Amino acid sequence: MDQQPPGDRAAAGSGVPMPTCYRHPDRETGISCTRCGRPICPECMVSASVGFQCPDCVRQGSGTGHHPAASRPRTLAGGSVAADPRLVTKILLGINLAVFLLVSIRPALVNDLTLLGRWDPAPMLVPATGVAEGQWYRLVTSMFLHQEVVHIAFNMLGLWWLGGQLEAALGRSRYLALYLLSGLAGSALTYLLAEPGQGSLGASGAVYGLFGATAVLMRRMNYDMRPVLVLLALNLAFTFYNRDGIAWEAHVGGLIAGVVIAIGMVHAPRERRTAVQVGACTLVLLASIGIIVARTMSLT
Structure with missing residues (x-):
């Protein structure tokens, strides 16, 4: 099934300020890393087997070898994550x-x-x-x-x-x-x-x-x-x-x-x-x- 990002719908509808990306504080986001829980924006999120992960967790997973899905990070659309996203x-x-x-x-x-x-x-x-x-x-x-x-x-x-x-x-x-x-x-x-x-x-x-x-x-x-x-x-x-x-x-x-x-x-x-x-x-x-x-x- 298509992977749905975990949005912060309760916060968005209650007037509570949306969290901001931990790497880009000026960007609001409703997505969090499934491993560490930190908020991440579309530029930082990496598609994994379940949910999305932040670049730091991806690097840690690649180094330890415990997360094979994270060792092959993918974008939301399934593309390869590049070192320079621009x-x-x-x-x-x-x-x-x-x-x-x-x-x-x-x-x-x-x-x-x-x-x-x-x-x-x-x-x-x-x-x-x-x-x-x-x-x-x-x-x-x-x-x-x-x-x-x-x-x-x-x-x-x-x-x-x-x-x-x-x-x-x-x-x-x-x-x-x-x-x-x-x-x-x-x-x-x-x-x-x-x-x-x-x-x-x-x-x-x-x-x-x-x-x-x-x-x-x-x-x-x-x-x-x-x-x-x-x-x-x-x-x-x-x-x-x-x-x-x-x-x-x-x-x-x-x-x-x-x-x-x-x-x-x-x-x-x-x-x-x-x-x-x-x-x-x-x-x-x-x-x-x-x-x-x-x-x-x-x-x-």
């Missing part, structure tokens, strides 16, 4: 910043990397460009492309704040799949709904996928969801209120993909965990490919 997040940040610096030096690259459905500036004279013309890479390269400082600053702050917790809870490979597939879904919906000649760029689709996944994870951990829901609602309100210059399609596509993938990641039964997780990712991938193919057929 490594993939740091790499993604680095790629986005590197591309930003590159296009700052060579602005012409923006035209080659941005998401563009189909643009034919001079029929019969200049070849048309865009995804519909076979430039599929634009669906991915646009996810790492930014032109304005404010744009990349907001996206990278969102990536750092949300990504670290998700990477620790899911594991590196699952977290990377969540990020990339959310970004691809956002690109696919933008390609489908935006005007063919309208360019789109930015990591917003992937970041909104992290928003959706964070909400699912917080619900799974019995956390107070109000802060993330309020923040998400404000972001969506701004997206639709100020639609000029904002690819709302990428936000919505990424958000939906992030929710679907996260549900498969954190709610998969242990005995079928890998199959369910792969299935959720495959579902989002096939849906994105279907949208891309259908839109391409309509433009050619």
Whole structure:
């Protein structure tokens, strides 16, 4: 059966302050280590045969050899616990910043990397460009492309704040799949709904996928969801209120993909965990490919 974390429901409903993680005092949590009883946050918890354990107990169990499950620590989603729980997040940040610096030096690259459905500036004279013309890479390269400082600053702050917790809870490979597939879904919906000649760029689709996944994870951990829901609602309100210059399609596509993938990641039964997780990712991938193919057929 799926392993349910021991939440402190009585405290949460009685007005008593929630305990904080013993390694991160600024983080409230309803989870405790099953061996020592100390409160632990998602970044610190390690899945064991029964409940969750803190990193100190895992190390002790690995050293004594008495706890074989703890010697092979796993995240909430079944991934391997890494020494640096933010490594993939740091790499993604680095790629986005590197591309930003590159296009700052060579602005012409923006035209080659941005998401563009189909643009034919001079029929019969200049070849048309865009995804519909076979430039599929634009669906991915646009996810790492930014032109304005404010744009990349907001996206990278969102990536750092949300990504670290998700990477620790899911594991590196699952977290990377969540990020990339959310970004691809956002690109696919933008390609489908935006005007063919309208360019789109930015990591917003992937970041909104992290928003959706964070909400699912917080619900799974019995956390107070109000802060993330309020923040998400404000972001969506701004997206639709100020639609000029904002690819709302990428936000919505990424958000939906992030929710679907996260549900498969954190709610998969242990005995079928890998199959369910792969299935959720495959579902989002096939849906994105279907949208891309259908839109391409309509433009050619």
